[in-house]
Amino acid sequence: MHIAEGVLSASVLISGASVAAAGTAIGLKKIEYQDMPKVAVLSSTFFVASLIHVPVGPTSVHLILNGLAGIILGWAAFPALLLALFLQAILFQFGGLTTLGVNTTTMALPAVLGYLMFYRLVHFENKVINFTGGFLSGFLSILISGILVALALSLSGEAFIPVAKMVIIVHIPIMIIEGILTGFVILFLKRVQPELLRRSEK
Amino acid sequence: MKNKDLVLLIILLPALLFCHKINIFATVEGNKIYTQSYASDGNKIKGGLIEVYDKAGNKLLSGETDSLGVFSFTIPKKDDLKIVVIGGMGHRAETIVSAEDLPEIKSAIVEKPQQKQKEKKEGIKTPQMETAAIDTTFLKKTIEDVLDTKLHPIIHMLAEQKEKRISFTEVIGGIGYIFGIMSIIFFALGRKKNV
Numbered sequence: 001m002h003i004a005e006g007v008l009s010a011s012v013l014i015s016g017a018s019v020a021a022a023g024t025a026i027g028l029k030k031i032e033y034q035d036m037p038k039v040a041v042l043s044s045t046f047f048v049a050s051l052i053h054v055p056v057g058p059t060s061v062h063l064i065l066n067g068l069a070g071i072i073l074g075w076a077a078f079p080a081l082l083l084a085l086f087l088q089a090i091l092f093q094f095g096g097l098t099t100l101g102v103n104t105t106t107m108a109l110p111a112v113l114g115y116l117m118f119y120r121l122v123h124f125e126n127k128v129i130n131f132t133g134g135f136l137s138g139f140l141s142i143l144i145s146g147i148l149v150a151l152a153l154s155l156s157g158e159a160f161i162p163v164a165k166m167v168i169i170v171h172i173p174i175m176i177i178e179g180i181l182t183g184f185v186i187l188f189l190k191r192v193q194p195e196l197l198r199r200s201e202k
Numbered sequence: 203m204k205n206k207d208l209v210l211l212i213i214l215l216p217a218l219l220f221c222h223k224i225n226i227f228a229t230v231e232g233n234k235i236y237t238q239s240y241a242s243d244g245n246k247i248k249g250g251l252i253e254v255y256d257k258a259g260n261k262l263l264s265g266e267t268d269s270l271g272v273f274s275f276t277i278p279k280k281d282d283l284k285i286v287v288i289g290g291m292g293h294r295a296e297t298i299v300s301a302e303d304l305p306e307i308k309s310a311i312v313e314k315p316q317q318k319q320k321e322k323k324e325g326i327k328t329p330q331m332e333t334a335a336i337d338t339t340f341l342k343k344t345i346e347d348v349l350d351t352k353l354h355p356i357i358h359m360l361a362e363q364k365e366k367r368i369s370f371t372e373v374i375g376g377i378g379y380i381f382g383i384m385s386i387i388f389f390a391l392g393r394k395k396n397v
Contacts, residue, residue, distance in 0.1 A: 002223070004223065004224075004293055004294045004295070005294070006294050006296070007288075007293075007294050028387070031387075031391065033388070033391050033392055036384055036385075036387060036388040036391065037384075037388075039384060040380055040381050040384035040385075043380045043384065044376075044377040044380045044381065047373075047376055047377065047380060048373060048376075048377065051368055051373055079387075083380055083383055083384070084380065087376045087379055087380065088376070091372050091375070091376050092223070092368055092372070093223055094223050095223075
């Protein structure tokens with residue numbers, strides 16, 4: 001879902017960049033000293049996840065994992081994903097430097113929304129609820145990302161409804177896969193490394 | 203109708219959506235330019251919109267790629283040509299063919315305008331049929347055409363090799379960068395706390 005350079009209009013680029021800048025500022029402010037390694041790990045997870053293509057039928061899919069980054073990092077997902085997207089842009093020309101803000105917003109904003117909506121579920125003493133929290137944040141992050149991508153494209157000329165439909169329909173399998181994966185990661189972390197999921201915000 | 207569209211969508215679009223980047227390569231052969239567009243995972247861009255601009259930014263022609271991601275056109279004029287492929291969904295790539303790489307095309311157009319027309323119609327679907335266009339009048343031209351045909355696969359191979367594929371070292375390097383930059387922030391945060 002990286003948007004390439006030269007596709008979006010200036011106003012979309014600027015608003016995307018401002019949202020990303022604001023989110024990153026909040027994220028950096030909220031990061032606790034001891035959370036930095038966690039941010040680095042999830043940033044590199046996101047960086048690598050979208051490079052690994054798994055062939056499925058006639059095409060190939062890759063994980064996005066912004067929901068996972070969101071549920072674990074909260075607001076720190078903004079700086080984490082910004083850094084990963086920046087490196088993808090300069091190393092592989094995915095997206096681009098001018099669209100970095102928009103791409104960060106489309107990826108990190110849903111991640112933070114997922115966190116705000118579901119992090120409480122992760123802290124219940126019930127595995128089914130924990131899993132559901134992970135699943136929903138993984139699933140909905142991609143759904144909202146798709147809607148934001150469609151919105152960015154539609155504000156720059158493409159018709160919203162068909163674009164949104166396309167983006168969402170094609171991402172349905174990955175939404176489900178990522179939902180399940182995020183759910184299991186949450187369960188796994190709760191069992192072996194519960195402090196990773198600790199609420200670091202005051 | 204709607205269902206049919208939907209099925210088409212599901213079959214054709216994943217290739218476009220799941221890639222991060224699309225590429226376009228242009229090679230000059232005789233008086234034509236061949237372009238090939240594909241996604242970063244190797245899938246061909248089918249039905250991508252190709253637009254050709256001159257140096258001044260005027261749109262000279264446009265067309266769609268075929269099922270192999272190929273679109274070819276007769277060189278419209280000797281100028282730096284910017285070829286843009288638009289894959290939809292925020293995917294776009296461009297390449298520039300500089301004027302020095304283009305042959306003198308004036309004579310070619312005068313020589314066989316009819317055949318050109320024909321080529322233009324058929325060329326989009328079967329660019330390999332270029333062989334039919336050998337002009338026997340001029341030996342030089344003939345040789346050029348034969349060479350073009352022979353070199354066609356080689357030029358394409360070279361063009362494909364020019365593509366930057368994701369290398370393992372870059373991925374590892376990227377992870378290193380992330381940890382490095384995070385450590386700098388870590389350091390900065392830690393210092394602030396100590397003060």
